Amino acid sequence: MTASYDGVAKLGFGAMRLPLTDPDDVTAIDIEQLKAMVDEFIAKGGTYVDTAFVYHDGASETALREALVERYPRNAYTLATKCLAWACASKEEAQACLPTSLERLGVDYIDYYLLHNLGGARTVKFDEYDMWNYVAKAKADGLVRHVGFSMHDGPETLDEILTAHLEVDFVQLQVNYLDWDDPVTQSARCMEVAAAHGKPVIIMEPVRGGRLANLPERGAAVLAAADPDASQASWAYRYCLDLPGVLTVLAGASTLEQMQDNMRTFQTRKPLMDEERSAIDGAIAALRSVDLIPCTNCGYCVKDCPEGVKIPIAMNLLNLERTTEDNEFVKGLYSWQAAEGPASKCIQCGTCEAMCPQSIDIIDHLAEAVEHFEG
Numbered sequence: 001m002t003a004s005y006d007g008v009a010k011l012g013f014g015a016m017r018l019p020l021t022d023p024d025d026v027t028a029i030d031i032e033q034l035k036a037m038v039d040e041f042i043a044k045g046g047t048y049v050d051t052a053f054v055y056h057d058g059a060s061e062t063a064l065r066e067a068l069v070e071r072y073p074r075n076a077y078t079l080a081t082k083c084l085a086w087a088c089a090s091k092e093e094a095q096a097c098l099p100t101s102l103e104r105l106g107v108d109y110i111d112y113y114l115l116h117n118l119g120g121a122r123t124v125k126f127d128e129y130d131m132w133n134y135v136a137k138a139k140a141d142g143l144v145r146h147v148g149f150s151m152h153d154g155p156e157t158l159d160e161i162l163t164a165h166l167e168v169d170f171v172q173l174q175v176n177y178l179d180w181d182d183p184v185t186q187s188a189r190c191m192e193v194a195a196a197h198g199k200p201v202i203i204m205e206p207v208r209g210g211r212l213a214n215l216p217e218r219g220a221a222v223l224a225a226a227d228p229d230a231s232q233a234s235w236a237y238r239y240c241l242d243l244p245g246v247l248t249v250l251a252g253a254s255t256l257e258q259m260q261d262n263m264r265t266f267q268t269r270k271p272l273m274d275e276e277r278s279a280i281d282g283a284i285a286a287l288r289s290v291d292l293i294p295c296t297n298c299g300y301c302v303k304d305c306p307e308g309v310k311i312p313i314a315m316n317l318l319n320l321e322r323t324t325e326d327n328e329f330v331k332g333l334y335s336w337q338a339a340e341g342p343a344s345k346c347i348q349c350g351t352c353e354a355m356c357p358q359s360i361d362i363i364d365h366l367a368e369a370v371e372h373f374e375g
Helices: 031-043 055-069 091-095 097-105 121-128 131-140 155-164 187-196 217-226 232-241 256-267 274-287 311-324 327-337 351-355 362-373
Strands: 011-014 048-050 078-083 110-118 144-151 170-174 201-204 246-252
Touching (some): 011 031, 031 055, 031 256, 048 246, 055 078, 055 097, 078 097, 091 097, 091 131, 097 110, 110 131, 121 131, 131 144, 144 155, 144 201, 155 170, 155 187, 170 187, 217 232, 232 246, 232 274, 246 256, 311 327, 311 362, 327 362, 351 362
Parallel strands (some): 011 048, 011 246, 048 078, 110 144, 170 201, 201 246
16 A cells, blocks of 8 residues: 555544643633644645544534634545444434534535444444445445444454445554554454455554553653654654555644644654664563563453453453553543443352463452442
8 A cells, every 4th residue: 555545644633632721621622722733734744634423522523624624625634533323322313423523524525434433232233223324325425435434342353344344445443562462452463354355444542542652661761762862652653654554544632742743753754673663562561561461362251251241351451551550541441441341240250260261360350440440
């Protein structure tokens, strides 16, 4: 794949965490700072802007209308937005997301429209609400140019969805150097599945929700020793930019300074040298040097769990907390990733521990997850 596709630059702008004038109000977006960020993004060659119906409780879309759509010609940017159908109460509500997004953004069409966060029981809602046929018709009617989906699930789920829906144009996947060989996220395997189906990938979470731009000292020191002038975020973006099959890498920004750093990385980008890849490997090893739960996500523990507890997810998030030393961030992930089977549902029957090949003290760790993430 070449460096651009349908005019899409390789580094995109993720509008999920925009600057606020009131930190307690997610809809209070700092429009003037956002305008400056958009100007920097466009001036330095950016094109792809990613938002969603639910970002900032809908204010992300309206803010982008004011900061981007009303200030630049339509051919100067590419817009992506998403429908979180599984959070909607009805088919009518889910199918109303697209016209609402078009109105909020002030455009006649969306370049890249995504069915948002598929996987597990969430996927069923997209089928129940007939969203696949709905977006296909929207594409035929010219309301959207490309149709795809995002997911945080594993490669088996990705393969199932792509096999069932050959019509999708692209997928959006969580990819970063920490998740590349993670036994739960399995970013590398997901990229392989997308390639096998011939689908280009939009990379989300390249900086793991900002965690790879704010590393614990043991990881930060390794990267700083390799290049003291490079920002931690730039390492994460460069890791993703030259992966095969990538349409664009979404770079989030909450300040003008972050946008400026992102665009410096984009403009001066070059493939990682062998010694730089070794530095990233060293940082990963340092981050994982803490005492981690030896869960391999084999899934044996969940097969006979009478309460349907999402045990591998809880183990993975406990490991992520230990790796990043960021409880609040991981707690936010837990709130939706483990929603269908929280650790607090454990009845301590011991079935999981009897099945675990790694002999993990699962019951104790589930209690730890309750204490850390459900309090």
